[in-house]
Amino acid sequence: MKYNKLKPIYKSIINLKAFFLKKGYVLAIMLMVLLSCSDFIEVDPPKNILVSETVFDDSATVESALASVYYNLREYGIVGYGLSADMGIYADELDYYASNSHDLSVYLHSMTPINSKVANYWKNAYKLIYAVNDIIKGVDDSKALGADEKATFKGQALFMRAYLHFVLANIYGDVPLVTTTDYQTNNTIGRTAANEVYDAIIADLTLAVSLLDSSDPTGERVIPNKAAGNALLARVYLYTENWEMAEATASLLIDGFELETDLSKVFLKESTETIWQFKSDPADTRNTHEANQFIIQAIPGNRYSLSNALLNSFEEGDLRYDDWIGSFTSADGLTTLYFPYKYKALLSEVESLEYTIVFRLAEQYLIRAEARAQQGDMAGAQEDLNRIRSRAGLDDTPATSKASLLDAILHERFVELFTEQGHRWFDLKRSGKAGEILGSVKPNWKSTDVFWPIPESELEINPNLLPQNKGY
Incomplete structure (x- = not known):
């Protein structure tokens, strides 16, 4: 994630590093990025709490700190390809064929609190929340940054804090709401009720949207701006059943972006409907991890394939089936498996053709x-649903009642947003249909599976996180 605008600052970052080492300061996570976003100094709290205010005297350094957060999210965080794969096998999108015991327990719904996936999602998320809290505090306290710079940097950090808490709350339920860099406080903090976490998320996003600029400084939609904040805000309003605000916020994006008419271009980096995406690493001329992990190139040897539940959900004539699904047949001709083919360029491609999309316009149509529909505007709901269906080559929806329209929208989200950022699992959970749908395809399904367990390692360190989620 080496943005063009950051290239001139690498030399100054190296000089800053030398300055701090000379002065005896310990750099925090904000100076993770040195020569490229691939090279990081990883310093865990409490070692990184001694940070000179000088770090926030230079806008380039703060830009680097934020770039490191985006890089970590793409490579190691709880947003990106990991979320798409793990939530895909946890729901009914993907089948799993490899032998990793931790992945198998996710797929088979036999997870325990010592599962490495459970621990890594939690640990990586809170590490980044600590980092953005550090950025927020440093920016607020800085006497060198201009007002516009402060607004932009703080807006980005608030957006990321909101997004991280959003995903945590959807995976674990009640989670710690961390808004400080006080390590002692964070090490003994208890869990906050999910509804209060959502209130804090909305507050962070509302402030972030007010601070962020509408422009796209990179021209590639890889840095969160006002549109990205509104995209997440619309989703949060939907999840919290604030229908009026969900409609109004989604409308802002529908009015400001253009739906890509050609399905083959939706996941290209220049797609007109992309609101925010993770840039591939130009140092390695890489494309997306999604393509590399989902495209089947050998049987055996694949980890994932699309489930029959998903394949059978496509209507006859759905162009998405033709363009967004690929297949591979084994050498003996006996086995054919299907895979997500939204991202088509492998990491070995010479040029980065695709970036990992986090928010795109089609979701906003389905949110609205x-x-x-929830507000009784059936004609408006049909109109939005039909925009997505029409692009897929399908006739208008036959659904007319509120109940049938809501079912049709849930179905449309399944075939439109499959293997993207955990949408399917989160939709099943929030709609109350997880047990109804997964009970027949997941033999070990339990009603308590709507939340993952709190990592055992975290409970041992901080007993204030007790009690453990039910069922574990």
Whole structure:
């Protein structure tokens, strides 16, 4: 994630590093990025709490700190390809064929609190929350940054804090709401009720949207701006059943972006409907991890394939089936498996053709459709739903009642947003249909599976996180 605008600052970052080492300061996570976003100094608290205010005297250094957060999210965080794969096998999108015991327990719904996936999602998320809290505090306290710079940097950090808490709350339920860099406080903090976490998320996003600029300084939609903040805000309003605000916020994006008419271009880096995406690493001329992990190139040897539940959900004539699904047949001709083919360029491609999309316009149409249906605006809900269906080559929805429209929208989200950022699992959970749908395809399904367990390692360190989630 080496943005063009950051290239001139690498030399100054190296000089800053030398300055701090000379002065005896310990750099925090904000100076993770040195020569490229691939090279990091990883310093865990409490070692990184001694940070000179001089770090925030230079806008380039703060830009580097934020770039490191985006890089970590793409490579190691709880947003990106990991979320798409893990939530895909946890729901009914993907089948799993490899032998990793931790992945198998996710797929088979036999997870325990010592599962490494459980621990890594939690640890990586809170590490980044600590980092953005550090950025927020440093920016607020800085006497060198200009007002516009402060607004932009703080807006980005608030957006990331909101997004991280959003995903945590959807995976674990009640989670710690961390808004400080006080290590002693964070090490003994208890869990906050999910509804209060959502209130804090909305507050962070509302402030972030007010601070962020509408422009796209990179021209590639790889740095969160006002549109990215509104995209997450619309989703949060939908999840919290604030239908009126979900409709209004989604409308802002529908009015400001253009739906890509050609399905083969939706996941290219220049797609007109992309709101925010993770840039591939130009140092390695890489494309997306999604393509590399989902495209089947050998049987055996694949980890994932699309489930029959998903394949059978496509209507006859759905162009998404033709363009977004690929297949591979084994050498003996006996086995054919299907895979997500939204991202088509492998990491070995010479040029980065695709970036990992986090928010795109099609979701906003489906958010507004659901919000309108919930408010009794059936015609408006049909109109939005039909925009997505029409692009896929399908006739208008036959659904007319509120109940049938909501079912149709949930179905449309399944075939439109499959293997993207955990949408399917989160939709099943929030709609109350997880047991109804997964009970027949997951033999070990339990009603308590709507939340993952709190990592055992975290409970041992901080007993204030007790009690453990039910069922574990």
